[in-house]
Amino acid sequence: MNPVPSSVLNLRGATLSFGARTLWRDLDLTIEPGEFFAVLGPNGSGKTSFLKVLLGLQKLSSGSLEVAGKAVGGKTVGNRTIGYVPQQKGFAAQTPLRARDLVGLGIDGDHWGVRLGAKAYRRRVDDLLRKVGATEYADVPVGLLSGGEQQRLRVAQALATEPALLLCDEPLLSLDLRHQRAVSSLVAEQAHRAGTAVVFVTHEINPIIEHVDRVLYLAGGRFRVGTPDEVMTSEVLSDLYGTPVDVFRSNGRIVVVGQPDATTHDHAHDAEEPV
Numbered sequence: 594m595n596p597v598p599s600s601v602l603n604l605r606g607a608t609l610s611f612g613a614r615t616l617w618r619d620l621d622l623t624i625e626p627g628e629f630f631a632v633l634g635p636n637g638s639g640k641t642s643f644l645k646v647l648l649g650l651q652k653l654s655s656g657s658l659e660v661a662g663k664a665v666g667g668k669t670v671g672n673r674t675i676g677y678v679p680q681q682k683g684f685a686a687q688t689p690l691r692a693r694d695l696v697g698l699g700i701d702g703d704h705w706g707v708r709l710g711a712k713a714y715r716r717r718v719d720d721l722l723r724k725v726g727a728t729e730y731a732d733v734p735v736g737l738l739s740g741g742e743q744q745r746l747r748v749a750q751a752l753a754t755e756p757a758l759l760l761c762d763e764p765l766l767s768l769d770l771r772h773q774r775a776v777s778s779l780v781a782e783q784a785h786r787a788g789t790a791v792v793f794v795t796h797e798i799n800p801i802i803e804h805v806d807r808v809l810y811l812a813g814g815r816f817r818v819g820t821p822d823e824v825m826t827s828e829v830l831s832d833l834y835g836t837p838v839d840v841f842r843s844n845g846r847i848v849v850v851g852q853p854d855a856t857t858h859d860h861a862h863d864a865e866e867p868v
């Protein structure tokens with residue numbers, strides 16, 4: 594039997610550049626099972642590119658990546674070790690899929706060693722629907738559901754394979770506060786109770802602040818890794834942005850004032866050590 598790898602994700606000396614523009618350089622990062630890991634940063638800082646690297650859709654300029662103990666060189670999409678919750682995009686009203694069909698697409702009989710029989714398949718889908726609180730709309734066409742309801746189904750679909758690593762690309766965009774809470778709690782539960790490592794890309798840390806173990810903050814071609822308390826400080830963010838930034842705490846929320854909207858400067862030649 595193969596030894597069980599202790600970390601789910603392992604990046605060593607990872608650098609990603611496009612031409613003269615470096616998004617990050619010499620990133621060493623290990624993510625453990627059960628960790629809720631957030632990726633933050635302004636527009637254009639490289640959050641989506643980071644997820645693309647983990648999905649095997651974007652090659653590193655240098656360095657290495659292992660997921661669940663295996664080197665990643667090509668596509669990891671379709672790899673059942675990885676679950677993926679894409680950005681919220683509505684289904685067309687006439688999409689010919691019910692909620693339960695969408696969740697069922699995440700299940701592959703081969704994953705379970707033998708193909709699931711019809712009964713076991715239905716049980717598994719019902720179980721996932723219950724987990725995301727979608728039982729009552731199981732048979733409704735997905736195009737008729739609200740954005741929040743659809744997003745819960747995408748989470749259920751991504752969890753269907755019981756992935757070791759769950760990648761979430763801004764899954765809270767366009768959800769109201771109640772659904773933001775519901776989706777982030779569900780993802781956190783999967784991390785902290787089921788031991789899935791979660792990489793969660795977001796513009797806004799507050800909706801997930803109570804769940805996050807560590808963050809990767811990307812800005813201006815540089816990065817910091819650490820707990821929210823270590824990274825979300827005036828000192829660290831001012832240093833990353835290269836301009837004075839104030840970070841305040843209010844009722845458990847983090848308010849960042851003065852950061853540029855986008856990454857407008859390039860510290861491509863600065864090396865940055867993780868915190």
Ligand SMILES: Nc1ncnc2c1ncn2[C@@H]1O[C@H](COP(=O)(O)OP(=O)(O)OP(=O)(O)O)[C@@H](O)[C@H]1O
Pocket residue numbers: 611616634635636637638639640641642643
């Ligand atoms: N294949 C590519 N070739 C050249 N440049 C690219 C490529 N992919 C991304 N970039 C550039 O890299 C930078 C980071 O893009 P990315 O989409 O990763 O940022 P982001 O942090 O996800 O931004 P946003 O918050 O706006 O979604 C951008 O300036 C983008 O134009």
